[in-house]
Amino acid sequence: xxxxxxxxxxxxxxxxxxxxxxxxxxxxxxxxxxxxxxxxxxxxxxxxxxxxxxxxxxxxxxxxxx
Numbered sequence: 481x482x483x484x485x486x487x488x489x490x491x492x493x494x495x496x497x498x499x500x501x502x503x504x505x506x507x508x509x510x511x512x513x514x515x516x517x518x519x520x521x522x523x524x525x526x527x528x529x530x531x532x533x534x535x536x537x538x539x540x541x542x543x544x545x546x
Contacts, residue, residue, distance in 0.1 A: 483533070489530040496522060499519055
């Protein structure tokens with residue numbers, strides 16, 4: 481499993497922002513809106529993944545100390 485820490489999330493966020501900036505070249509407004517929506521979903525998924533990875537790391541640390 482990939483280590484999804486804050487650095488991974490920041491790189492993912494920069495990638496999403498770059499894709500978002502390139503949307504101005506899409507001519508079809510409905511397609512642009514759909515692509516923006518998909519990027520937002522991808523961003524929320526990345527945030528959720530980073531939080532979940534943090535929770536599992538904390539759980540492992542607690543289990544190791546006991």
